[in-house]
Amino acid sequence: MPSRVSARSTSTARKSSATASSGRAGSATPSFAVPEEPALPETAPNLRRDVCAIFADAQRSTAGHRKLVVRLRKIQEACCGISQKNSKRDGKNTEAPEERLIPGEETIPEKEFNVEVGRCVLRILPIKKTEPVGDRILRFLGNFLTHASEKDAEIFGSEEEEDENTHERPTAHLTTSLVSLIVPLLSAKDKIVRFRTTQVIAHVVNSLDTVDDELYHTLRQGLLKRIRDKEPSVRVQAVTGLARLAGNEEDDDENDDTNAALVEKLVDIMQNDTGAEVRRTLLLNLPLVQATLPYLLERARDLDAPTRRALYSRLLPTLGDFRHLSLSMREKLLRWGLRDRDESVRKAAGKLFHDRWVEDCAGTNNDPERVGQRSEPNITALLELLERVDVINTGMESGIAHEAMRSFWEGRADYREAVLFDEAYWESMTAESAFLLRSFNDFCRVENEGKYDSLADEKIPVVTALAMYLHKYMTELLQRKKLTKDATDVNDDETVEIEFIVEQLLHIAMTLDYSDEVGRRKMFSLLREALAVPELPQESTKLTVETLRCVCGPDAAAESEFCSVVLEAIAEVHDTIITEDSFVSAKSEISDDTSSRHRSETPMSEDEKPFNKEEAKAKVLKEIVVNMKCLHIALCMLQNVEGNLQANMNLVTMLNNLVVPAVRSHEAPIRERGLECLGLCCLLDKVGVALS
Known part of the structure; x- marks a missing residue:
């Protein structure tokens, strides 16, 4: 300047x-x-x-x-x-500077x-x-x-x-x-x-x-x-x-508003000028100061594709360490760039992620002589990068971390070869390391039509080992969930992290080959036991049901076995309600307010125990929660079934004993969930449900 x-x-x-x-x-x-x-x-x-x-x-x-x-x-x-x-005059004749x-x-x-x-x-x-x-x-x-x-x-x-x-x-x-x-x-x-x-x-x-x-x-x-x-x-x-x-x-006229007014005019032109080249020129030439940075970064939504590409390929690499950006801005830049409609912009955003940001975490760009160069694979730096983009939130389904890691594995073959998932890695998993493992597995087995199957088989253990690690983290998750009910000092962040780890392992389990009968039985037993625990979180329950469907197999007999196992788990979850009457009883005549009051106020002799209103409310609430859990498991099962409803007696039993009473319930959440299940049953057998 x-x-x-x-x-x-x-x-x-x-x-x-x-x-x-x-x-x-x-x-x-x-x-x-x-x-x-x-x-x-x-x-x-x-x-x-x-x-x-x-x-x-x-x-x-x-x-x-x-x-x-x-x-x-x-x-x-x-x-x-x-x-x-x-x-x-140069270095040889500078002995008399006063003669200038x-x-x-x-x-x-x-x-x-x-x-x-x-x-x-x-x-x-x-x-x-x-x-x-x-x-x-x-x-x-x-x-x-x-x-x-x-x-x-x-x-x-x-x-x-x-x-x-x-x-x-x-x-x-x-x-x-x-x-x-x-x-x-x-x-x-x-x-x-x-x-x-x-x-x-x-x-x-x-x-x-x-x-x-x-x-x-x-x-x-x-x-x-x-x-x-x-x-x-x-x-x-x-x-x-x-x-x-x-x-x-910057130095001479700090109190002068002239420069601020000029910058304001240029920012206005960058936002509103109809010429794409004008906006792009200002994007690349405006001073990088705190006042202009938000307006420069919003050019990621510019109408002109070359301008958007210039932001990712020219401006952001010169901006310095990406960690100075706010977390929300990092997520927006990745989402806007990797989901851009123009392929060149997507490539530029992916290159920024796997060439520049990971090197910032590795410390390569701190050395002026190595700026822009690739360093040796550094898994610690990669895990930090995932942490910097808040992988627990961006790694959810439809989150931007999936596209980011897909471009990373595609662009960094050296990391693909260098990554190592040894026993220590599995024993001390974090949210970042679990997502790294899941993204690598998806890249090798799901997204490239089997191109890297051999690489995944080499680095990811067999079903038996995965079942062992899944059991370890799922047990820890369920213990924490049970403690959460009784204690208020449980670290909720740690529980969320373990839940995320379990979800990633379940996603991996859905892609494995279950031809090994020993590993299949071990995984089957683990999923069956976990599904019967009421404290299993909702997303983990959904993934457990989907994984169980993969473990059972694709044929009709396997589907019947799958339905039978899930209904057994539903029955075990429902048995946790300590009342004789329940809205899921096929023989009970459910009346509106009388039924609800009858369930909450269980008959007992006045000599044994006096009536406790708070206890009765807690009992009703627990009944609603457990019934919602049962309906959620049933919903997940119906989403993974393709056969005819009338041909599967397990589904008919579930319809009569669980879904129909739920639709008749006066509790709005239960009725809504019951209607979802009823709709899926209708899709499986329109004629049979209509006649019933």
Whole structure:
């Protein structure tokens, strides 16, 4: 960013120079006209010829620009009276820094040099955008201004040492002369001239490290006139220059609202400009500060696909460590990018995740020499990355962590080969390690049509071992769930994490091969026992039923066995209600309020125990909870059954003893769940249910 230098007493010389230059440009009208030809240089008769020859060579090719820049700088030094001895001082001749020159006012030879450079620059203004000649000249001009500024710093001292004289150096004089000559042409009627003029000013701004206050305001006002230009190409160049100026008041003018107002205008343009290239230019050039960051990141929802891709492929990699972003913003960026309708944006977002973010966690990007390079596979860094995207929430079904890890395994073959799921890994699982295991299993067995089956078989244990680990974590989960009822000091976060681990293991179990009878029986027994526990969470119950269906097999006999086992589990869950009467009894005549009161107020002799209203309410509540659990298991079972209802006596029994009484219940949640089950029964046998 070019920093600003306060203008001081020497501004008079600059004003006189600007007056002379603006006089030459005074003939510019709304329709472009080249200013009148300046007189030949008097102090150096060959100056025009030499400068024109350099610009003529520069327009042919960019290959020789470096030599041409040096030649033009020598001419400038000669016109400014800088001896070659002073201009060539380097490490060998820096023993006398006090001999550095003090810049002075613009001399006549220097004015003539500036006029000749401006004369050549004017010649490119009518050149069309499609002609590469104009772009080559502008590139040459920018390189020269950068080189000349560096040479001025060597000769006259750095900006920190003599800040007050920076605006009196030869390159500052040249810049002021060019700006004074070019700025009036910003309002030309010809769109080509407006484009080239704005482009020249943008190149000047980008080539300088410092500008004085007067020049800053001239540039700013000139470019602001063109941010609403009807031509998108002109607006692109205008916002390029303004974005460069927007970050130049970081230290000197902290209390000045000018910069904040400029940034606000640019943000408004980035949000509302109809030109996609304008929005993309601002996205890549606005200063990365706290005030602009939210507006830059929201370009992930831009209408233009290249703009969205630029955010993921160019802006975010330069933003620094992704951990500085908020958790919600990380999740949004991943979701917007990986689910984008454009494939190139999805690839850019995936590359950001598996190439940049994981390297941030690995610490590779902390080393300037290794930024952007891939390090050796680091599973600890990968687990931290999953933690940073809150895998417990984003790893749920339809969560963005699934797409993120799919792109990760696809893009990082080195991690696929290096990952190791040993015994220690299984014994000390966390939510992140469980999801890592599940995503690897899905990538190998589900999403690539068996392409990586051998890799999964090599790294993931057989059914027997998985059943053992699943039993370990499911037992811990059920113990914690039982403790939660009786104690309030149980760490709920740990319970949620273990529940998530169990869910991931159940997802893995659904993809395994159960041809091994020993492993199949062990898994079958485990799932059957777990399903009969009322404390098993709802999502885990659903996955347990689905896994049990896979374990039983796909044929009709296996389906009948599956239904029988699930109904046995439902009966065991229902037996936990310690009452003689229940709404699921097929023989009971359920009446509205009387039935509910009869269930809650169990008859007992007054001599044994007095009536307790709170206890009765708790009993009713427990009955509702258990019945809801039974209906949920039945619902999950019906979702995994395909056979005819009447052909399966287990389903008919369940319909009569569980579903129909639930539909007649006066408890709204039970009735709603019962209707869901009834609907699934209707799908299995429309005619049979209608007749019954």
